[in-house]
Amino acid sequence: xxxxxxxxxxxxxxxxxxxxxxxxxxxxxxxxxxxxxxxxxxxxxxxxxxxxxxxxxxxxxxxxxxxxxxxxxxxxxxxxxxxxxxxxxxxxxxxxxxxxxxxxxxxxxxxxxxxxxxxxxxxxxxxxxxxxxxxxx
Amino acid sequence: xxxxxxxxxxxxxxxxxxxxxxxxxxxxxxxxxxxxxxxxxxxxxxxxxxxxxxxxxxxxxxxxxxxxxxxxxxxxxxxxxxxxxxxxxxxxxxxxxxxxxxxxxxxxxxxxxxxxxxxxxxxxxxxxxxxxxxxxx
Numbered sequence: 125x126x127x128x129x130x131x132x133x134x135x136x137x138x139x140x141x142x143x144x145x146x147x148x149x150x151x152x153x154x155x156x157x158x159x160x161x162x163x164x165x166x167x168x169x170x171x172x173x174x175x176x177x178x179x180x181x182x183x184x185x186x187x188x189x190x191x192x193x194x195x196x197x198x199x200x201x202x203x204x205x206x207x208x209x210x211x212x213x214x215x216x217x218x219x220x221x222x223x224x225x226x227x228x229x230x231x232x233x234x235x236x237x238x239x240x241x242x243x244x245x246x247x248x249x250x251x252x253x254x255x256x257x258x259x260x261x
Numbered sequence: 262x263x264x265x266x267x268x269x270x271x272x273x274x275x276x277x278x279x280x281x282x283x284x285x286x287x288x289x290x291x292x293x294x295x296x297x298x299x300x301x302x303x304x305x306x307x308x309x310x311x312x313x314x315x316x317x318x319x320x321x322x323x324x325x326x327x328x329x330x331x332x333x334x335x336x337x338x339x340x341x342x343x344x345x346x347x348x349x350x351x352x353x354x355x356x357x358x359x360x361x362x363x364x365x366x367x368x369x370x371x372x373x374x375x376x377x378x379x380x381x382x383x384x385x386x387x388x389x390x391x392x393x394x395x396x397x398x
Binding site: 125126127128129130158162164165166167168169170175176178180182186189190198199200201202203204205206210211212214216241243244245246247249 | 262264265299301303304305306312315317319326336337338342348378381384
């Protein structure tokens with residue numbers, strides 16, 4: 125299963141120590157540059173909407189299966205925490221779209237390091253992505 | 262960027278016509294079989310918790326950039342809708358864990374076809390994954 129890099133994230137975070145633990149803690153405005161060949165797949169993405177951004181944690185350690193999460197003192201499996209280190213380092217952030225210009229999205233809410241490969245963008249849909257909605261469905 | 266198959270999803274859905282549009286519409290109980298070599302990464306996954314399941318849409322069409330979503334009559338980019346067809350067919354469902362036995366999770370809330378390769382499991386965290394929380398952050 126081979127992933128395609130469909131774009132790059134332009135971020136002020138250059139190394140792991142720069143980035144917050146999760147995208148929600150970031151107030152940084154970042155740019156998502158979608159490769160021109162995929163630009164038409166952006167049709168319908170709206171300013172002020174929320175999107176699910178999947179990107180590749182290209183500096184993650186794929187061999188890690190257990191870790192001690194921040195503010196915890198017990199070792200947990202990586203499938204039970206949000207560590208960037210995991211067998212398939214697909215990072216997931218819910219971000220807000222601030223502006224769109226051709227094949228570039230300006231967003232807030234990402235924890236990505238500069239140059240991270242973009243994998244996918246999906247619209248955020250409360251009905252699908254909010255577990256509270258699942259309980260009520 | 263090469264993905265590892267870390268498990269398989271056992272589903273009653275054998276072909277596209279069997280599956281609902283999204284996992285939230287599924288009441289089917291499914292099993293996620295994690296490969297034994299990754300089982301220790303499950304430590305801490307809890308029954309009754311919600312998880313984000315990323316799996317590979319191995320029967321998706323990766324060449325599709327625009328589509329007409331169900332119940333819509335306008336063509337949209339695949340980054341603006343939840344079509345399974347997209348350049349990197351990484352499917353995302355929020356599912357509820359019903360039971361755990363060794364390296365198998367019993368869950369509800371998946372739209373996966375039988376045999377879909379598992380890519381990642383993350384704990385669902387409202388603070389991170391609910392856009393309403395982002396507005397309030």
